[in-house]
Amino acid sequence: MFRESFKYYKSKDPLPTFEDVLNIHKPKLLLNNGIITKLAINKSSPQYGLRSTEDWEVYVINSRNGLIFIKNPFTPHGQRYWITRCLKDYSKKPHKLNIDNTNILKSDENWWEEGRKNKKIIDSLRWSTFGYHHDWDTKIYSEENKCPFPEDIKNMTKYVAEQFGFDDFTAEAAIINYYHLDSTLSGHTDHSEQNLEAPLFSFSFGQSAIFLIGGETIDEKPLAIYIHSGDILIMSKESRLCYHAVPRIIKTNYEVWNDEYQMENSDFKHWEPFNNYLSYSRININVRQVLNKGQLKL
Ligand code: OGA
Ligand code: MN
Secondary structure (H helix, E strand, O other): OHHHHHHHHHOOOOOOOOOOOEOOOOOHHHHHOOOEEEEOOOOOOOOOOEOOHHHOEEEEEOOOOOEEEEEOOEOHHHHHHHHHHHHHHOOOOOOEEOOOOOOOOOOOOOHHHHHOOOHHHHOOOOEEEEEEOOOOOOOOOOOOOEOOOOHHHHHHHHHHHHHOOOOOOOOOEEEEEEEEOOOOEEEEOOOOOOOOOOOEEEEEEEOEEEEEEOOOOOOOOOEEEEEOOOOEEEEOHHHHHOOEEEEEEEOOOOOHHHOOHHHHOOOOOOOHHHHHHHOOEEEEEEEEOOOOOOOOOO
């Protein structure tokens, strides 16, 4: 059932209809039909590029226990900060990239600087990992395969976690996924972490996506949800171990990441390369805790 839905939403010919895709940015009907429920959270002041939690719109998806959707809580300036970090900094050594061990970059070159001059280079980056590196083949984390986790993204994730009572959450591993308009991510569960109770945090920027979330087996038919720039998904409780996928990237007609730029800046030069990249790309930051509470190492 999962595979059929994935193929359906991935297809270019015929094009799928998007009528069953939940758009939580238009929540009225979904609330009335009992598909989603609004969640109230305590007041907290703006930090890390996020708005005050008073202004957050948070929903739970009633058919997926533990799945929390935060409708873009970032300011446009905050989105630009995180986008810049993903492109300019999180894509650098000592982080691991899919293009390591290829001849796309020379050993002293960096992806963002070289990519700005060369389209083939810029489009070659698909992922970056840090903290405990995700091993795409063995799916096993190890003490021998890790690097420091940047403080800003660690603290931002912790702050978001605390708003939902996940006070013990520690960010220990992350994947940055770089998607283009024809990219997909196939169905999978994330179960390599020793701690399978700690939730997964997923931050998305740039172009929109269809996100599929099924059950704990591949046989369950997934729900399709739009994810737009700035949206946060938390997979906690039962949804933590559910199959999920990204069968399609969709070009948005509202580039929220460009809002208020002219107001803050007299020229567009600094932001232009980032904006060009984003015009056909989606960035997903996927943050996990690996260790159990009190566990010091693997
Ligand atoms: C992942 C993942 C989802 C997304 O990196 O494990 O599920 O929205 N990403 O890109
Ligand atoms: Mn995943």
